[in-house]
Amino acid sequence: MSSNAQATVDRARMSRSIAPRAAAPWWLIAPSLILALFIISYPIFNIVYQSLHDVSRFGAIRDFTGLKNFYTVFADPVFLDSLRRTIVWTACVVGGTIIISVPVALVLNQDFHGRGIARTIVMLPWSVSLTMTAVVWRWAFNDDYGMVNVTLQRLGLIGGPIHWLATPELAFPVEIAVGILVSIPFTVTILLGGLSSVPGDIYEAARIDGASAWQQFRQLTLPLLRPFVNMAILLNVIYVFNSFPIIWVMTQGGPDNGTHILVTYLYELGFRLGRPGQAAAVSLIMLVMLFVFSVLYLRIQPSKEGEPA
Structure with missing residues (x-):
């Protein structure tokens, strides 16, 4: 052979x-x-x-209706307002969380006396149920005996109690602030993991070359931390977009449907108004929105990774 x-x-x-x-x-x-x-x-x-079907409030499947549930949902002005408010809610909470979490993580990454205690204090809210956190903040913003009004009155900053949760103009920003607060521990944990993987030698070399603290942050920390920031943004968008307890516990989408986001609107459709078919349509819309965002966000990251910081 x-x-x-x-x-x-x-x-x-x-x-x-x-x-x-x-x-x-x-x-x-x-x-x-x-x-x-x-x-x-x-x-x-x-x-x-x-x-795609007409569903009774008790879950019994009736006639095939095609896209009627979707048409009904899109014709509802409350849905359109909830959709717009969901985008605002997600953008503000995720953006505010990242802006605050980056400097907090940088501080907690430094070597100082009591760092372990400081990290524990920052991470502690993460161990509390989100529903219980929302209940505490609802009490804190109570009109008559809430901690916020009492404190502001004693400091002389306000002359009388403010009805924080009685008007959408105040209630929704308050809920955004609470959403940022409860999202910080998770985000700081991700960023601390990224900072711990950065070698300290490069900072020592940068200091020898005369780089200032701002130059080190801009030229070294941010580029090396970018993958972890991207991960935090993506996970927080998915988490915040579907976040139910804060808004539902504090205002239940009110007053006058002024704080509804899609997930609370979905809950009200399915369990209060007895329209499971329309609630299923809303859940599919939310799924498509998150899927499209995740795909687009992940696709644009490789092109950004090669750009200079």
Whole structure:
């Protein structure tokens, strides 16, 4: 047998021996993968099915209605206001969280006496239930005995109690502030993980070269921290976009539907007004919005990574 023929036979034998080994990992993860696909796909299928049918308030599927639930939802001015407010809510809470969390993480990353205690204090709100946090802040902004009004009156900053949660113009900014507050611990944790992976030698070299603190932050810290900031933005958008307890516990979407976002509007449609079909349509709209944002955001990141800071 010639050398070329022998080499061909050897390659064929090698490919036959490699193929089962290459497929082995897929066989090992197949059970969990099938289970995960079932857990994810079944609720989505059920929601799509309900959104295309007339559903009673008790969940009984009636006639096929096509896109009628979507038309009804888009014709509702409360939905359109909730959609606009959801975008404002998400942008303000995520933007405010990142702006505050970056300097907090930078401070907590420094070596100083009591750093462990400071980190614990910053992370402590993360261990409290979000619903309980919203209840505490609802009490704090109470008109008559709330901590905020009492403190401001004793400091002489206001002459009488302010009805914080009685008007949408005040209630919604208050809820945004609470949303920022409860999102800081999670974001600081991500950023601290990123800062701990940055080698300290580069800062020492920068100081020797005469770089100022601002130049070190702009030229070193921000570029190295950018992947973790991107991760924090994406996770916070998904988390805040679907955040239900703060707004529902504090105002339940009121007054006069003035603080509804999509997730609270969905809850009211499904459980208060008894319109599960329309609630399913809203949930699909939210799913599509988050999916489109996630895909677009992840696609634009590689082009940004190569840009100079």
